[in-house]
Amino acid sequence: MRSEFVVPTDLDTATRHPRAAAPGEPVGEHNPVCYGCGSRAPHGLNLRTIAGDGLTVWADMAVTPWMEGGPGVIHGGILSTAFDEVMGAIPKLLGANAVTVHLEIDYGKPVSVGSTVRLHAELLGVQRRKIFTKAVAHLGDPNDSLAIAHAVFVTIKGREHFSDYVENSRAADEYRPHFTP
Numbered sequence: 001m002r003s004e005f006v007v008p009t010d011l012d013t014a015t016r017h018p019r020a021a022a023p024g025e026p027v028g029e030h031n032p033v034c035y036g037c038g039s040r041a042p043h044g045l046n047l048r049t050i051a052g053d054g055l056t057v058w059a060d061m062a063v064t065p066w067m068e069g070g071p072g073v074i075h076g077g078i079l080s081t082a083f084d085e086v087m088g089a090i091p092k093l094l095g096a097n098a099v100t101v102h103l104e105i106d107y108g109k110p111v112s113v114g115s116t117v118r119l120h121a122e123l124l125g126v127q128r129r130k131i132f133t134k135a136v137a138h139l140g141d142p143n144d145s146l147a148i149a150h151a152v153f154v155t156i157k158g159r160e161h162f163s164d165y166v167e168n169s170r171a172a173d174e175y176r177p178h179f180t181p
C-alpha cells in the first residue's frame with residue numbers, strides 16, 4: 001500500500017518504561033470520558049488497546065452500523081480517530097504524556113460494516129519531544145492492509161497543558177483536585 005509520509009532518517013531509539021503495561025495487558029484509558037478509549041464515553045469508540053511485544057500496541061474495533069460513511073463501509077474519520085487513539089498509546093509505553101501534532105492516513109481499501117478491524121501500531125523513533133509512530137489496519141493479515149497511518153506526538157506536561165480546559169471536562173469533578181495547586 002502506498003504512503004508518502006516521510007520518516008526522518010535520524011530518529012533515536014527509545015525504551016519501554018519499567019512501569020508500562022506488559023505485553024498482553026491493556027494500556028489503559030488516559031481519560032475515562034475520552035471519545036476514543038473512555039469506558040464512560042457512551043457515544044465513543046470504547047477502544048481497548050493492548051500492549052504488544054517491544055514498543056507496539058494493538059486494538060480490535062468492530063465496525064458497527066453507526067460508523068457508516070459510504071454505503072456499507074466505515075467513515076474515514078472514524079478510522080482516523082481509531083488510528084489516533086491506538087498510536088496515542090505508544091507514548092504511554094514510553095512513560096510519556098503526549099498529544100498528536102500530526103496525523104496522516106492512507107486509505108487503501110474500503111472497510112466493510114460488520115467487519116472487525118485490527119489496528120496495530122509501532123514506535124518508529126523519537127526526536128527531542130517528538131514521538132513518531134506508524135499503524136496498520138487489517139482484517140487478520142498485517143501484510144494485507146486496509147489503511148496505513150503515521151502520527152507525530154509531542155510530549156507535554158499534562159497539568160500545564162490541560163489546566164485552562166479541564167473545567168469543560170465531563171469528569172471535571174474528578175480532575176479538579178489534581179489540577180488545584
Ligand SMILES: CCCCCCCCCC(=O)SCCNC(=O)CCNC(=O)[C@H](O)C(C)(C)COP(=O)(O)OP(=O)(O)OC[C@H]1O[C@@H](n2cnc3c(N)ncnc32)[C@H](O)[C@@H]1OP(=O)(O)O
Nearest residue numbers: 030084085088097098099100101102128129130152154158
Ligand atoms: C495526558 C495525556 C493525554 C493524551 C491524550 C491523547 C488523546 C488522543 C490523541 C489526541 O487526539 S490529542 C488532541 C489533538 N492534539 C492537540 O490538541 C495538540 C495541539 N497542539 C499543541 O497544543 C501544541 O502544538 C503542543 C503543546 C503539542 C506543542 O507546542 P509547544 O509550543 O510545546 O512545542 P513546539 O511548537 O516547540 O513543538 C515541539 C516540537 O514538535 C514539532 N511540531 C509541532 N507541531 C508539529 C506538527 N504539526 N508536525 C510535526 N512536528 C510538529 C516542533 O517542530 C518541535 O520540534 P523540534 O523539537 O524538532 O523543534
